[in-house]
Amino acid sequence: MPEAVPWDFIEEKRDAFKSALYEVQNQGPLQGRFQEMFEPRLVALSPLHHGKPSSCAPSSPRPKLRFAARFAHVNGYTDDQELFYRVRAEIGDLRKCYNREDIAAYDDEKLAWMLFVDGCAVLCAVSYVVEGKFDKLNTKEDLLLLKILICSAKDPQIWEQSITDFIAQNLMTNTEHRKRKHVDDDKDYAHLLERLRDELLTGEEMKIDNSxxxxxxxxxxxxxxxxxxxxxxxxxxxxxxxxxxxxxxxxxxxxxxxxxxxxxxxxxxxxxxxxxxxxxxxxxxxxxxxxxxxxxxxxxxxxxxxxxxxxxxxxxxxxxxxxxxxxxxxxxxxxxxxxxxxxxxxxxxxxxxxxxxxxxxxxxxxTAALAKAYYTHFSRPWTFLAFQAYFSAIQAYFSLPLKSSP
Structure with a gap:
């Protein structure tokens, strides 16, 4: 069983995100615009979208069940109940990841099964994206559920690395799609979005001084x-x-x-x-x-x-x-x-x-005169280099010490 983690300190942050996301979609500055950007495109995940008709994502659970079965098979589980009860045992903490109203219709058994299937499907799909079998995958899954399943895997490090590589591939600034090791793998993230944001805002910054x-x-x-x-x-x-x-x-x-x-x-x-x-x-x-x-x-x-x-x-x-x-x-x-x-x-x-x-x-x-001169006379590389050499020579000449007259 995964080790107990003090999730209380991020519980409010998760609830606040869910509330803010609802406000942004329905009341905030993005109301009526980009609504489809907050909806699932391929497969609906989490209780927030379960059972709701969507023009973007199919309502059939069959694709998710295939992914979940694949995850169980790869990790050596022949009885899905064994892996399911890993999630069922943590249902108390998992319930804290959602607003009470959003999951009020689900008892512990139904909610645990739903999260079990969704979590296994996400991990398997993320692995496929990293391996190049899928082009893209947009997921907003909570990381607590994924951590429980990763700890139950045969080789947790492989699945942890797939999450790291998945985040790296989704960086809008990583135009060469290079693999990057996250700067703080020990940090407790409440959400995949939070980890993506952290990656986008970390790393060294260029420091160039003016001449x-x-x-x-x-x-x-x-x-x-x-x-x-x-x-x-x-x-x-x-x-x-x-x-x-x-x-x-x-x-x-x-x-x-x-x-x-x-x-x-x-x-x-x-x-x-x-x-x-x-x-x-x-x-x-x-x-x-x-x-x-x-x-x-x-x-x-x-x-x-x-x-x-x-x-x-x-x-x-x-x-x-x-x-x-x-x-x-x-x-x-x-x-x-x-x-x-x-x-x-x-x-x-x-x-x-x-x-x-x-x-x-x-x-x-x-500066306006310099820019005009540059675009008029020195926009070609060789003419600009000639100008720089001439300008440097003038600077060097006037920096020489004056010779005293005999």
């Missing part, structure tokens, strides 16, 4: 407090600011630095038909009243919306290597980000330094 010329250009800009003074990537490019991909998968790794031209460094982002579902469910998680966070994902979506005003902006992000578009046209991506961020309130301090430096750079009277 001497860059510091001089920024010092000449307007340093007064201000509101955001740019509306798109196109405007930034016209003022001499280029967008470049950072080397990390951390959504918080957004920096601006200045050398000769300005550079906005951002993590790469993969956009496909699952992006909206992942982001909006993460936003719902951040809206939980008892979930302590700084609204990092919400703030990121709002910052992306400030950069994307049209398909031209998406094209610039795509050409620069920041955005990988597997959704469709650039117009669809622009519309997606504009809709996702509608009515969301970001943490105003999250990107204050970035927007402040961008403002200083754009309000410097010299």
């Amino acid at each position: 001497k010329i860059g510091r001089m250009l920024l010092s000449c800009g307007d340093s007064r407090k201000h509101r955001k003074t740019f509306r798109s990537i196109k405007e930034l490019k016209e003022s001499g600011i280029h967008v470049k991909p950072s080397t990390t998968n951390n959504l918080k790794d957004i920096h601006f630095y200045c050398n000769f031209l300005g550079k906005l460094m951002m993590p790469r982002l993969l956009v496909d038909d699952s992006t909206a579902s992942k982001f909006l469910n993460l936003v719902a998680l951040e809206m939980c009243r008892d979930f302590k966070n700084d609204f990092e994902v919400t703030s990121y979506l709002c910052f992306m919306d400030s950069l994307i005003g049209s398909a031209d902006d998406v094209k610039e992000l795509r050409v620069s290597g920041v955005l990988h578009n597997y959704l469709g046209s650039d117009e669809e991506v622009a519309e997606l980000f504009n809709k996702m961020s509608s009515d969301l309130v970001p943490d105003q301090k999250r990107y204050f330094k970035v927007t402040e430096d961008i403002h200083k750079y754009r309000t410097n009277p010299w």
Whole structure:
């Protein structure tokens, strides 16, 4: 039997998430929009969707039963009752994962059987996704149920690793689908979404200092407090600011630095038909009243919306290597980000330094002239290199000590 775990400290967080998710779907800023992003697409899981008609997920339990039977067979269980009673023994803690009203119609036996089938099906399906037998799987299963089943498996480490690899494959910033070891495997997560969010917000951040010329250009800009003074990537490019991909998968790794031209460094982002579902469910998680966070994902979506005003902006992000578009046209991506961020309130301090430096750079009277000269005369690599060599030679000449006359 799995060891007893003090789940009391995350019980309220789970309940708050369920309540917040309901509010987001029915009363919150996303009301009437993206409703399908909160509904199951392939197979309905958990008591929240059991027995409810859905246009997205089939109501038949047969696919889940096949997956559950596969999980039992792989782990050497010939009698499903033995594995079922592992879940039945923990039904008291499992009930705490849901609002009482949502599971009031189920006695312990029915609820345990439902969770047993769903949990086994999720673990088996996750394993198939990791092995490449499925393309995608969207699941919002609670991790307590999965932990109980993993502890009952023949080799728990294999199934734990499949969860880790599954999260890595679902990172929107992991464009190369590289396997990553989670930074804190010992942390008790209440939900798969919480673990996905943690992965998106952890890891090293790039630290690039401004050059001497860059510091001089920024010092000449307007340093007064201000509101955001740019509306798109196109405007930034016209003022001499280029967008470049950072080397990390951390959504918080957004920096601006200045050398000769300005550079906005951002993590790469993969956009496909699952992006909206992942982001909006993460936003719902951040809206939980008892979930302590700084609204990092919400703030990121709002910052992306400030950069994307049209398909031209998406094209610039795509050409620069920041955005990988597997959704469709650039117009669809622009519309997606504009809709996702509608009515969301970001943490105003999250990107204050970035927007402040961008403002200083754009309000410097010299930067517009430098950008125009660059696009007119030095946009080709060899001409720009020649200019840099000439400029460096001038700097070196004036830095030499003056010879005293005889």
